[in-house]
Amino acid sequence: MRFFTSKELAGRKAGAPGADMAADYAANKLKAAGLKPVGDNGTYFQDLTLPFIDLAEEPYLRLLDTDGSVKRAFKMRQDFSEIISGRANQGHADGKLVFLGRGTDQDFQLAGDLTGDVALIVVAPTTPRDLISRLAARGVQGLLEVTGNPATLQVRYSYIPNNLIFDANSRAVLQISRDAADALLQGSGRSLTSLQDDLNRNGAAFFATNNRVSMAVTLVPVHEVMTKNVIGVLPGTDPALSSEYVIVGGHYDHVGADPDGLVFEGANDNASGSADVVALAEFFARNNIRTKRTLVFAAWTAEEAGLVGSRYYVEHPLFPLNQTKAYINLDVVGAGSGAGLTITNDSPALADVARTAAKDLGVAVGGGEIGGGSDHESFLQKGVPATFFIWQRYGDIHVPSDTFDKIDVNKLKATGQVAALTLIRIANQ
Numbered sequence: 001m002r003f004f005t006s007k008e009l010a011g012r013k014a015g016a017p018g019a020d021m022a023a024d025y026a027a028n029k030l031k032a033a034g035l036k037p038v039g040d041n042g043t044y045f046q047d048l049t050l051p052f053i054d055l056a057e058e059p060y061l062r063l064l065d066t067d068g069s070v071k072r073a074f075k076m077r078q079d080f081s082e083i084i085s086g087r088a089n090q091g092h093a094d095g096k097l098v099f100l101g102r103g104t105d106q107d108f109q110l111a112g113d114l115t116g117d118v119a120l121i122v123v124a125p126t127t128p129r130d131l132i133s134r135l136a137a138r139g140v141q142g143l144l145e146v147t148g149n150p151a152t153l154q155v156r157y158s159y160i161p162n163n164l165i166f167d168a169n170s171r172a173v174l175q176i177s178r179d180a181a182d183a184l185l186q187g188s189g190r191s192l193t194s195l196q197d198d199l200n201r202n203g204a205a206f207f208a209t210n211n212r213v214s215m216a217v218t219l220v221p222v223h224e225v226m227t228k229n230v231i232g233v234l235p236g237t238d239p240a241l242s243s244e245y246v247i248v249g250g251h252y253d254h255v256g257a258d259p260d261g262l263v264f265e266g267a268n269d270n271a272s273g274s275a276d277v278v279a280l281a282e283f284f285a286r287n288n289i290r291t292k293r294t295l296v297f298a299a300w301t302a303e304e305a306g307l308v309g310s311r312y313y314v315e316h317p318l319f320p321l322n323q324t325k326a327y328i329n330l331d332v333v334g335a336g337s338g339a340g341l342t343i344t345n346d347s348p349a350l351a352d353v354a355r356t357a358a359k360d361l362g363v364a365v366g367g368g369e370i371g372g373g374s375d376h377e378s379f380l381q382k383g384v385p386a387t388f389f390i391w392q393r394y395g396d397i398h399v400p401s402d403t404f405d406k407i408d409v410n411k412l413k414a415t416g417q418v419a420a421l422t423l424i425r426i427a428n429q
Helices: 017-033 105-110 131-137 150-154 178-185 192-202 267-286 308-315 348-361 376-380 409-428
Strands: 045-052 060-064 070-073 080-082 091-099 118-122 142-146 172-176 207-217 223-234 245-251 294-300 324-330 341-343 386-391
Touching: 017 223, 017 267, 017 294, 045 308, 060 178, 080 150, 091 142, 091 172, 091 178, 118 178, 118 192, 131 142, 142 178, 142 207, 150 172, 172 178, 172 207, 178 192, 178 207, 223 267, 223 308, 245 267, 245 308, 245 409, 267 294, 267 324, 267 409, 294 308, 294 409, 308 376, 324 348, 324 376, 324 409, 341 348, 341 409, 348 386, 348 409, 376 386, 386 409
Parallel strands: 091 118, 118 142, 142 172, 245 294, 245 324, 324 386
Antiparallel strands: 045 223, 060 070, 060 207, 080 172, 091 207, 223 294, 341 386
16 A cells, blocks of 8 residues: 555556556566466556546636736635536636626626626525536636535545536636635625625625636646556366356546645555455465455556446456456445445345455444445446445545555455455355
């Protein structure tokens, strides 16, 4: 895990050099343990292409003085953060700040000419899903969304290129703190609280300030890059069952680093799971533990880009999916304030085996309420029984504080033990 979370790997963003280094490291570990390579050209790698996108430079948010100079420069991941989704992607705005309530039709009806403005809104369930297109149609150049939870500003969310829409309606969108909103409104005679009071009292609100705001988000153009899954096997021993497969896997990628050098180590998400996969391979190989069915150990790429690596595998399986008896997914298994290991109930029979293994090992099990959101979903969609191991109340992920020193070795070890016993029982049934 120390290597996976090292600054040298720069957050292991799939398609970037740091992720390739992580993949090479995992492959070398599998090779040293004596696992059989089953990837492309006799390697441990299953190569694939990935649409890649990232920040090209640090986003900025500035309050301008009347002469155009910068009156205040706001701090990324403290006062604001980027939103990269749909038409919220990139752009530059330099215009008058206007408060546009929740961005509803009623708020728009109160507004005059919005050409060139920067809109400030408070997001609510009534905020239209096509707000950015509506703003663009009225000439708004940028959008600021107020969050009531400043902790979310530290989060670097996954950028999923296939979910992005680049067209004339695309705009730069930033999430900002309440304090930042008040600072932007300074001198206008209104505060965010007073504007929200109007909004709550009247159901809609609009207020145009004379304050000028400059903001920008610049992205690297989407382009194809190479990335790779890492896969090794321990062949089964039973002639009748060795052509059936049990897979354990976890993604090794994370969300990378900001242009200013802030690295998102991704210790719990998911250096923990990929480290456990490698450790399991070493445990089985070095202790000469062989099972009737073939065991497959996989470290997936590009989970953060939309389960790309595992989806590529199930579309191009190295082993027939109808002969794949189970998939166990390890993701975010190194920390959590909850007492139990969550084993999802997506495939009840498999989950029962895993929960019984946990009970036999004295490992507390939490609820099975989590579904989707990780690589087990790729297998479930193809009809392969799968379950997801994740610690209860795992805490914040995609934040700079998800670091190696926060990992609970006992949780990491317990996860590996439950996975090992589950693999043995499923592969020998």
